[in-house]
Amino acid sequence: MDFELVRPSLAQFNQASGRSSEDSSLGTRDASSFDGRTSSNPDPYRRTDSPAISVSSVGYQAPPSSSPDTSIDAHRQRELKWVSLMGTVPSAQAKKSKKVKKLLIEGSVPSSVRFLVWSHVTDGKAKGIPGVYAQLGQRARVSASSDIERDVQRCSADHPQMQSNQASLMSLLQAYLTMVPDVRYSTGLTLIAGHLLALSPEEDAFWIFVSIMDSYLRPYFSSNTTQLEVDAALFSRALESNDAQVAKKVLTDMSINPVDLCRPWFSTLFVDVLPLDYLNRVWDLFLYEGVPFLFRVALALFYCCRRRILEAINQDSLFDILNHPSPNWLPPSPDAFIALVYSFKVKDDDVRKQRIKMEAQVKRQTQTPRANPIAAISLSFPRP
Template sequence: MALKTSSRLSDVDEYGFERPPDFNYQNYEEFMSRYLSVLTRRARKWSHLLGAKETVGRGIKVKRYVRKGIPMKHRGKMWMEVSGSRRKMEAHPGYYKSLLEGSLDEEVVESIKIDVPRTFPDNIYFRDYNEGKLTDLYNVLVAFAHHNKKIGYCQGLNYIAGLLLIITKDEESTFWLLNALVEDLLPQYYTPDMIGVLTDIKVLESLVKERANLVWRHIKHYELTWGLLTTKWFICLFAEVLPIETVLRIWDCLFYEGNKILMRVAITLVLSNEQKILMSQDFGDIIECFKKITKDADAIDCHTFMENVFKVSGSFPRARLAKLREECKEEVMAEMKK
């Protein structure tokens, strides 16, 4: 059923996020009027795929279904399954609880205590230690920091763990999904030197130079860096950047296909908005443009957005991306030594 008037929409979405004062209700309603039928159709197909089961393993058909979106009721369990997190959790019963009951590094704990209340200030579930998700978030971050002491706690993890909690509604599942993201899917992203993030920013710049040379020249002319424009895209995995429904569709693919999806999304955002970027004629205008393209009608329509991600980004051979990452990583490391 389509939403007909903006008065029918709550000021808070189904995930607990308050809609900003400039929220475009008309764009959202137009999107939902189309998307509700998509959700109904996808739910029916997923129900047929799963049968009596809650999750299903990997396969060509499952990959195709994941790209078209996992229904909310199956999302947490499917993320656990396709990322390998469920198997890890079942192989280590009691491990999560033991981390919280063990000896804790007070310095790390203090860093987490400072950051936890800053997580999603626009979300009603992250405001109260007694009734909300702040205690759960604190526990997950403390456990992960003591599980992976090389990384410990890194800023940005609070947003990722927070969104995982909203979806899974379970501390231990969130811990294992965070583990899969940081250790398996995004190695070197959350290290102290953030070598993985810096590498992927340079990879993006290289791809823009190749596929949208005018944009690359435009950014260079105004002496902006791609790090200034896109660091948050990669660190937060587009959380707090793109609309929540779009982020969740990206994460569906991230857990199934790996970190290549982040580069597909980043290059699609640039290529799809080439003219808007080129029309921005000074330093401040370009920065504002990069913020607006992540909140406009195209970004809100998560279904069309994800279809474009796989069309606009074109062929993305994993071997070529790996080679490009290796070359860019060498450049980043050389720059660090200067």
């Protein structure tokens, strides 16, 4: 496996979080490799003899907590920093900008400018074509309209932030699905679009959504690619490299298909899984980092739920643990969770290379000819 995975450093994680979560203890892991500090291995969360593990770890450090007297001023300063940065770094260059990454990592993006930051990082404004969204809304209803309406009502009941935007959510999904005929509707689209609408005006949310789909997620929902199967297989390898005991429990003993693990997470961007403030921080970084960041988030969730995973007695209980983790199992703050996420290193170049190799393997195994994912992408814009 070509991934470079760095096990989370307990000292680093505790410095970021102020305490370890309830599931930070790693159960029955062998003391020489993963559990218990010794003079020869001062960091028990990294196995120095593992070829998948880097000898050194450069992890995210959560910023120190602000005092109440300075929190308002700090919030305003962050707003000003983002406004200034968005005025100097072109949106087309945002994903290549070290300044953007530094500011994203330094602390939470202020909620007052979050949708603007997301639009800037995804280059959503550049996707927008004046008048197109309104014209798309005038097209005939898509065949999945009844499914969308059902999911909008259900998701709004589960996510209060979506309740006031049900009509806009229906309109956004209707417009998108008429524009991209290769995309098959699933509930994940409702969850992702609904979360965007909770923070963004409708048309802005639409073009951010288009940008996210085009850049990262569209193959997950297309009938012409095997990308979700590929990424699930890659993640299962990453899990095996990171924690063989948990991987054996989940993938072998319980015979869980990796796709069934990854679909509820990757195809919803964790909207149904993480508390809202944690979710926003994950999105802040995902929109910059891309799909490899989803792998890190998934590894962090396995880490947080580890003891309960090992105690699970059947598939139903395991899926309940993974898809509905208690907030008490997570680090005490969103920034502490991001610190944990960044302690799992996955090389982006390796992911891209392995994706190409794995997709070829999946195609051969399924013996089903698949269209070229690039050639398969089509758009159906309204005529002027």
